[in-house]
Amino acid sequence: MSMPAVKTDAATTALPVASAPVVTMTPKRAPQSEKYAKMAKEVAVRVVPPLIVVALLLVVWELICRRAGSALPPPSRVFSDTRELIFDPFFDHGGIDKGLFWHLSASLQRVAYGYSIAAIVGVALGTLVGQSVWAMRGLDPLFQVLRTIPPLAWLPLSLAAFRDGHPSAIFVIFITSVWPIIINTAVGIRNIPQDYRNVAAVVQLNPLEFFSKIMIPAAAPYIFTGLRIGIGLSWLAIVAAEMLIGGVGIGFFIWDAWNSSHISEIILALFYVGIIGFVLDRLIAGLAKFVTHGTAVN
């Protein structure tokens, strides 16, 4: 009996085996030029429409602001005013008279510190709250109140505590971005299917293995949602915080430009802030895709 059963099974499983390579081979055999043409088309579909919109907006902006006595400079003025800043982002004349690269990297560094601490603390606290009913009952109301406090409201308090601008800015980043990470992680942990817990119980994973092999991967899609919201918030907060604490940083650069009535420089800085915020968001999204192997939805 066992032989025929095995045979019939081998016959049925042979089918997908035979057909699978054919499926994967087809794209490989397609001519290279056709493949590139297809890729170019896909890129064009994504890139061309926003380019057209941006060009149109620039034209409208130029038309509105080119009149004499206009409060804001037109794009052509912005470009000519900030030519030096655009083409030489690396100059360093000492003090806060530095190229934009240095301001941006100082801001990014603060974000990196504050956000890393927020990620670690957020995932840890989120796991605790998601796993323990009592931790949730005790901590959740506190989180719900604290998370509504605007980032800048924390700044005076942290300046009083740290007596220095740098750690205060990092603290503001941390306190701003930690809440969505905590809350999303907790939801993710709470939503781990009972099946996975049963598997872990049968296999007898110890708590540490359960954490690393079941909890984190199972909650990863939720955790990364929190991390993505968090990075956005921390980039929002850093600009505001730096305006107040001064020193090197893109936030203070904007404030300084305003004080010296360099409106074009403000516009350039805003452009960079937007681009970097976008890149940070994409970075976390890409990391999420890589870590969850595209199994986020299962």
Place this chain on the structure above:
Amino acid sequence: MHAYLKLDHIDKTFTRGNSTTEVLKDINLTIEKGEYVSIIGHSGCGKSTLLNIVAGLTGATHGGVLLENREVNSPGPDRAVVFQNHSLLPWLTVYENVKLGVDKVFAKTKTRAERDAWVMHNLNLVQMAHAKDKRPNEISGGMKQRVGIARALAMEPKVLLLDEPFGALDALTRAHLQDSVMALHQKLGNTILMITHDVDEAVLLSDRIVMMTNGPSARIGEVLEVPLARPRKRLELATNSSYLKCRQRVLEFLYERHRFVEAA
């Protein structure tokens, strides 16, 4: 009868607030080594709860489970479960899913290379070695269940617990997988406890069929020996008189004496 697995006076009540529901009442069952026992009953009769109690995933209110005369009340790899919905971890490959259990169970007794070979051996048993690097969402439902079986077998359980293992599969895939499980049972001689609601499946696969009455307070209504020689062949049994008699007996139990009563 030599008791390998013994379910001893198991009661189970669920308490929620003030209301208590008695799900299982006084379940006694003795299973021999190498025996294939099915538990059949209408949905909601507590058969899955019973399996969870044997697996140690749920505690019994009274009574207990003895495996080789030792009480077992927490989950462990000696009672590996094949879950109804396969429960493979979607972020691990087929190979890694099986390896997860193997690494824990044989951490001290097998070297890394031996564990690797053992994982592949078990994947070969269920004819899934070719898909070892695929993730669960890239393979079919039947294949997932095969991997689930490989994962359970690879832990070398004393008792293999099957929780409606074929329930979520289409009829053709189900028949194939039943044949595979039969062949594996023949080859490895595992002790198997299976939950099912399919009469043909129960008669085809089992040495004994445990029929449960409807809940609440479900009991074992009747235990039927299936006097069919192994290996069994699906097609030949279709006209076999003792097969038909067993089938008739189970059908009578389920649809005449203990008809499913829709909960109001």
